[in-house]
Amino acid sequence: MKIVADENMPYVEALFAEFGQIEFVNGRTLTAEQVKDADVLLVRSVTKVDQTLIEDAAKLLFVGSATIGTDHIDLDFLHQRGIAFSNAPGCNATAVGEFAFIALLELAKRLGTQLKGKVIGIVGAGNTGTAAAKCFEAYGLQVLLCDPIKQAEGDSRQFVSLDELIAKADVISLHVPITKEGPHKTWYLFDETRLNTLKPNTWLINCCRGEVIDNHALIKVKQTRDDIKVILDVWEGEPNPIAELVPLVEFATPHIAGYSLEGKARGTFMLYQTLCRLLQKDPSKSLMGLLPPFEFQQRLNTADLDENKLLKMCRLVFDLRDDDALFRQSFHTATGFDLLRKQHTHRREFSALAVNPASDNAISASSDCIKMLHSLGYSQ
Numbered sequence: 001m002k003i004v005a006d007e008n009m010p011y012v013e014a015l016f017a018e019f020g021q022i023e024f025v026n027g028r029t030l031t032a033e034q035v036k037d038a039d040v041l042l043v044r045s046v047t048k049v050d051q052t053l054i055e056d057a058a059k060l061l062f063v064g065s066a067t068i069g070t071d072h073i074d075l076d077f078l079h080q081r082g083i084a085f086s087n088a089p090g091c092n093a094t095a096v097g098e099f100a101f102i103a104l105l106e107l108a109k110r111l112g113t114q115l116k117g118k119v120i121g122i123v124g125a126g127n128t129g130t131a132a133a134k135c136f137e138a139y140g141l142q143v144l145l146c147d148p149i150k151q152a153e154g155d156s157r158q159f160v161s162l163d164e165l166i167a168k169a170d171v172i173s174l175h176v177p178i179t180k181e182g183p184h185k186t187w188y189l190f191d192e193t194r195l196n197t198l199k200p201n202t203w204l205i206n207c208c209r210g211e212v213i214d215n216h217a218l219i220k221v222k223q224t225r226d227d228i229k230v231i232l233d234v235w236e237g238e239p240n241p242i243a244e245l246v247p248l249v250e251f252a253t254p255h256i257a258g259y260s261l262e263g264k265a266r267g268t269f270m271l272y273q274t275l276c277r278l279l280q281k282d283p284s285k286s287l288m289g290l291l292p293p294f295e296f297q298q299r300l301n302t303a304d305l306d307e308n309k310l311l312k313m314c315r316l317v318f319d320l321r322d323d324d325a326l327f328r329q330s331f332h333t334a335t336g337f338d339l340l341r342k343q344h345t346h347r348r349e350f351s352a353l354a355v356n357p358a359s360d361n362a363i364s365a366s367s368d369c370i371k372m373l374h375s376l377g378y379s380q
């Protein structure tokens, strides 16, 4: 069996070698010629899988995308050809939720203010939106959810309309798929008109898909409204963000919100499980077996865990400032954006770090802080 896999997908060798020969390819420049004799194709978000790419791949039985989003896949064409497909729903949701939380702590720090006390509006209450809400709620923040689709399906959580969310939230975090049609389409959901309705001093963070915000309109609005602060992990026209936008953004990263080692491992593992099912084979590998331990010990006086100290704890797993600095240095070169992603050092999720009270410090104030850290996702 021949497996063609993106070279930037960790753990493929460990999980898929048992099925046959693996050929690693550059997913961005993948051609029909390279996939024509593949039985299995494993891709990331940068590969457009459509008729042009796979028309001549007569043996292709499975396409797996180690991503949450499926906007790069022509699902109808795969269905027509009878080729099995799986993405990896939820694989990196925790990573995205923690990214949004850490990024907003960083923003508060940079602006000399506090995240504590802010009202957070989450647009899209699926896997990543829910993971983000979990972090904000663990930190005691009020969260408003907008998801008309889930609301219509009878989801028991409380929802608000987008207009109400914009009117009430101090921070807006975007977590929708990109869709171009239908009553809830998200392409340019935040166009110039909507951006102009943001209340003064709103913070806007996008870690879903770049085109959910009209980036040209954002430049225009930011030029007259510097009170709005923006964090962008995703960009219109990736891998070529509009250069003029970058200096207007407080934190800029190259589509790595989902890049935790755990998220990457889960993504590849979910595709492995699907292929095992398809081939009616019992999985012989385990997810936990893939992840290296994360060893770190530090004595913290958690009795007074203020926002500064919380941010320091978050920086133990992910220091967003490094990614922001690297992005500004090299996003504009021909391969800069993709190289930043390829060379990204996968961070760990909060769960990789265990937090326990020191035996001589088990006073009740510290145990509240420890409970909060456990609710955020740190292990016991």
Ligand SMILES: NC(=O)C1=CN([C@@H]2O[C@H](COP(=O)(O)OP(=O)(O)OC[C@H]3O[C@@H](n4cnc5c(N)ncnc54)[C@H](O)[C@@H]3O)[C@@H](O)[C@H]2O)C=CC1
Binding pocket: 068, 069, 070, 089, 090, 092, 093, 096, 123, 124, 125, 126, 127, 128, 129, 146, 147, 148, 149, 150, 175, 176, 177, 178, 184, 185, 186, 189, 207, 208, 209, 233, 234, 255, 256, 257, 258, 259
């Ligand atoms: N920056 C990154 O590294 C990553 C980005 N993503 C992106 O984030 C997107 C969301 O991921 P998940 O939360 O896992 O997907 P999901 O499918 O679990 O949730 C998306 C939610 O958005 C809702 N929604 C759709 N249209 C809406 C609208 N107009 N207004 C409000 N809500 C709407 C849906 O009902 C759904 O509940 C993915 O499709 C992907 O494009 C996902 C992972 C990593």
Ligand SMILES: O=C(O)C(=O)[C@H](O)COP(=O)(O)O
Binding pocket: 043, 044, 045, 046, 066, 067, 068, 069, 070, 092, 255, 257, 258, 259
């Ligand atoms: O899962 C998704 O959807 C994403 O946006 C991924 O985090 C993108 O990562 P790559 O597939 O481009 O490595």
